[in-house]
Amino acid sequence: MLPLKLEALGFAAGGREIIKSITCEIHSGTRTVILGPNGAGKSVLMRLCHGLLQPTAGLVTWMQEGAIRRVRRQAMVFQRPVMLRRSAMGNVIYALKLAGIAAEESRLRAEDVLEAVGLANVATRPARVLSGGEQQRLALARAWALGPEVLFLDEPTANLDPNATRDIESIISAIHASGTKIIMTTHSLGQARRLGDEILFLSDGQLVERASVEIFFRQPQSLEAIAFLRGELP
Amino acid sequence: MNDLSQALAAATHLVVSADANLLVIVSRSLQVSFAAVLIAAAIGLPAGAILATTRIPGRQAVVALLNALMGLPPVVVGLLVYLLLSRAGPLGELGLLFTPTAMIIAQAVLITPIVAALSRQVIEDAWREYEEQLRSLGAGTMAAAITLLWDTRFALATVVLAGFGRAAAEVGAVMIVGGNIDGVTRVMTTAIALETSKGDLPLALALGIVLVAIILSVNLLAHWVKLIAQRHYG
Numbered sequence: 048m049l050p051l052k053l054e055a056l057g058f059a060a061g062g063r064e065i066i067k068s069i070t071c072e073i074h075s076g077t078r079t080v081i082l083g084p085n086g087a088g089k090s091v092l093m094r095l096c097h098g099l100l101q102p103t104a105g106l107v108t109w110m111q112e113g114a115i116r117r118v119r120r121q122a123m124v125f126q127r128p129v130m131l132r133r134s135a136m137g138n139v140i141y142a143l144k145l146a147g148i149a150a151e152e153s154r155l156r157a158e159d160v161l162e163a164v165g166l167a168n169v170a171t172r173p174a175r176v177l178s179g180g181e182q183q184r185l186a187l188a189r190a191w192a193l194g195p196e197v198l199f200l201d202e203p204t205a206n207l208d209p210n211a212t213r214d215i216e217s218i219i220s221a222i223h224a225s226g227t228k229i230i231m232t233t234h235s236l237g238q239a240r241r242l243g244d245e246i247l248f249l250s251d252g253q254l255v256e257r258a259s260v261e262i263f264f265r266q267p268q269s270l271e272a273i274a275f276l277r278g279e280l281p
Numbered sequence: 282m283n284d285l286s287q288a289l290a291a292a293t294h295l296v297v298s299a300d301a302n303l304l305v306i307v308s309r310s311l312q313v314s315f316a317a318v319l320i321a322a323a324i325g326l327p328a329g330a331i332l333a334t335t336r337i338p339g340r341q342a343v344v345a346l347l348n349a350l351m352g353l354p355p356v357v358v359g360l361l362v363y364l365l366l367s368r369a370g371p372l373g374e375l376g377l378l379f380t381p382t383a384m385i386i387a388q389a390v391l392i393t394p395i396v397a398a399l400s401r402q403v404i405e406d407a408w409r410e411y412e413e414q415l416r417s418l419g420a421g422t423m424a425a426a427i428t429l430l431w432d433t434r435f436a437l438a439t440v441v442l443a444g445f446g447r448a449a450a451e452v453g454a455v456m457i458v459g460g461n462i463d464g465v466t467r468v469m470t471t472a473i474a475l476e477t478s479k480g481d482l483p484l485a486l487a488l489g490i491v492l493v494a495i496i497l498s499v500n501l502l503a504h505w506v507k508l509i510a511q512r513h514y515g
Contacts, residue, residue, distance in 0.1 A: 094413075097417065099413055099416055099417060122417065122418075123413075123417045125413060125414065125417075129410060129411055129413070129414035130515075131411075131428065131432050132431075132432045132434075132514045132515070133432075141418075141428075142418050145418050145419050145420055145424060146418075146419065173513060173514045173515060174515075175514055175515030176513075176514070176515040
């Protein structure tokens with residue numbers, strides 16, 4: 048379904064332009080990190096790409112639009128994991144059932160994926176009583192189980208301690224290694240360096256710079272990115 | 282004061298000895314209110330869920346109307362159902378007036394808006410939390426409504442029990458459409474009204490004790506269900 052094409056994409060709400068005419072193509076293979084100061088429109092851009100928000104201008108187009116309707120090819124993990132009042136396993140199976148996967152297959156997939164994120168031992172526990180880190184791992188497992196071609200992650204470690212963050216980052220790497228395109232936002236420059244291949248730098252709703260991680264951190268081109276890196280680096 | 286203590290002693294005797302007359306009245310009461318609450322739940326819960334998850338025009342008006350209907354005066358409901366079921370009324374041919382069925386209808390009319398309005402509130406709060414996640418997983422309005430009904434089941438149990446309490450404690454509607462016929466349509470509330478006016482204070486007081494005990498236990502049960510569920514499911 049990739050590349051994902053954004054054409055003069057815009058989004059306005061309450062009389063404010065949040066995304067201002069962004070045009071770009073996002074390709075498979077690389078891990079794309081959307082970076083930018085608070086209020087730059089990172090989360091909104093991601094929701095537009097994922098389809099949770101409808102653009103007020105421009106277009107979001109995937110290759111083979113028809114295929115998306117048939118099978119859910121993209122998934123998203125949010126800053127705050129939303130867990131249903133059922134077991135950890137039940138949460139994964141719920142997502143698979145919505146995707147139209149048969150019960151037997153769902154169970155096998157759920158077991159595999161819970162094992163992969165290290166939650167096999169709490170599979171039968173109610174999801175909402177798990178710790179914050181465990182809930183976020185479960186959210187990743189739930190998305191991963193769907194076998195998405197693209198996974199959106201919106202600040203996936205924003206509320207977590209360093210240990211939990213490390214767990215989440217290694218799971219994201221594993222999901223990437225399994226062939227899923229990663230598109231994520233973060234406010235942590237360290238995380239952007241560790242997990243990213245390319246940076247899309249947003250400022251005030253505009254895409255002001257796009258570069259590989261290496262080049263972005265070494266030689267940022269735009270004034271906004273230079274200011275951002277200077278202000279944010281420890 | 283002497284009257285009261287004498288009546289109380291006699292009432293206690295009636296309760297303890299499980300007086301046959303008392304039992305008939307109490308069981309008819311429970312039967313009618315239980316049936317009414319079943320109907321109210323069958324209509325009110327799905328209505329609340331759909332109202333919470335859809336964004337149809339005029340939704341706010343419906344919500345406001347529903348909230349207003351929560352305060353529907355029982356006597357007026359009784360009067361309306363009476364007019365519907367009376368010989369000359371549109372449903373007169375069914376011959377339901379002054380039967381337990383008529384009382385069930387009246388109580389159901391009275392508490393369906395309560396169940397719908399309160400469950401709408403509960404489910405809408407949950408929807409606010411779940412919406413993005415469920416839409417991301419590809420849940421349509423119907424699937425989302427069902428998921429929310431299940432996920433808020435414990436809060437909804439207290440909603441339904443509140444409806445039951447209101448039905449069991451109500452006197453105006455069942456008096457009008459039931460007619461307070463001994464052994465047929467006499468329930469706790471109508472019997473209390475009648476016996477008090479007749480001066481049979483012991484029976485009135487005994488019924489009052491039972492009624493209060495039922496209402497209290499229903500509310501305690503509701504509270505307890507919620508507490509246990511919260512501890513277990515988060």
